Amino acid sequence: MxxxxxxxxxxxxxxxxxxxxxxxxxxxxxxxxxxxxxxxxxxxxxxxxxxxxxxxxxxxxxxxxxxxxxxxxxxxxxxxxxxxxxxxxxxxxxxxxxxxxxxxxxxxxxxxxxxASKIEAPSAWQVSEIDAGLNRRNTSIPLSALLSPRFLPSQEFQNGNAVPTQRLGIELRQQMPFNANVVLQYLQQQVHQQRYPVPFVEPIRTRQMMYSKPTSPKIDDGLQLLAVAASRSTRSTLPCPKVLPSETSKNESTAK
Known part of the structure; x- marks a missing residue:
């Protein structure tokens, strides 16, 4: 059949x-x-x-x-x-x-x-943009900023915040077998410890990605798969892919 x-x-x-x-x-x-x-x-x-x-x-x-x-x-x-x-x-x-x-x-x-070209490190300009966004205020990112209700339950965490841990790589595998929750925890640790900056991609002209400056590198919305919340509380600690640098500076000057 x-x-x-x-x-x-x-x-x-x-x-x-x-x-x-x-x-x-x-x-x-x-x-x-x-x-x-x-x-x-x-x-x-x-x-x-x-x-x-x-x-x-x-x-x-x-x-x-x-x-x-x-x-x-x-x-x-x-x-x-x-x-x-x-x-x-x-x-x-x-x-x-x-x-x-x-x-x-x-x-x-x-x-x-x-x-090698597919995994080359971001440029110094890209890293500086990320560091500026992360170091402007407290770099401790609450779990609620990274996990949405659409994701699997986050029972590996306590009180909505990531449990501080150094378990990575082999040590992480020794604790428990791979599953979706463990992988999400590993990704959370990558972001917390800033071992890897927010991933970048080359500008792609599609209807889903419309920017006024297509020649400049843009933050990939890959972290949206980790459910980066678009609330005001998370914009202070994580750069938002939907906000252009010019708009951000304009809003900050208006607030002042």
Missing amino acids: SRKLTVVTHLGPDDVLFGKGSPSCGNSGNIRFRAVVKLLLPLYVSTPRRSEKDRLARAVVDIIKSRNGRFLRRIHSPSEADRLNLATYEGVWLLVDEKLMIPKVKQTFRDQHSG
């Missing part, structure tokens, strides 16, 4: 598209997906066992799904559309089988690890 296929014609903001180039490269879900993979790359590289790499990849899949994200592949030919009794193949996607999602995540880890 043939497997039932799910046809998708409308993409969600957290959907991850298979394939390289357009439209996968500029898709908002792929941008967030790559940002999370980049933050988790040191943990993946330091994981020696294949089974642990699989569990880490599974945790990433679970995080995507917790945001109602899906893994989709495009229909590329009229013949495939005919087999599915579809009138057209343009703009039509198929839900990827569960067994193909983990290899997709692991391949993205390998691509970022092998391609």
Whole structure:
């Protein structure tokens, strides 16, 4: 009996598209997906066992799904559309089988690890912008600023704040097996300890990313996958991807 296929014609903001180039490269879900993979790359590289790499990849899949994200592949030919009794193949996607999602995540880890240009450090200008935003006030970021109700329960934390800990990498793996909560905790530690700045991406001209200065580097909204709240309380500690530097300075001058 043939497997039932799910046809998708409308993409969600957290959907991850298979394939390289357009439209996968500029898709908002792929941008967030790559940002999370980049933050988790040191943990993946330091994981020696294949089974642990699989569990880490599974945790990433679970995080995507917790945001109602899906893994989709495009229909590329009229013949495939005919087999599915579809009138057209343009703009039509198929839900990827569960067994193909983990290899997709692991391949993205390998691509970022092998391609130096894909994981090169941010420029000094980018780092200074991040440091200015984080050091302007208290750098202690409450967990509520990073986790939204749409995410998995954060029972690994106490009273809404991240528990201070130095458990990273191998020490973290010794405490508990990989799951979505553990991966979220690791990402939270990365942000708290500023081991990695907020991820940046090259400017991409899409309808979802409209900026007045497309030539300047922009903060990737990958941390929105970690649910950075857009409230006033969090804007004082984390740079908001939706606010342009010119608008920020204008608001500060008005407040004064």
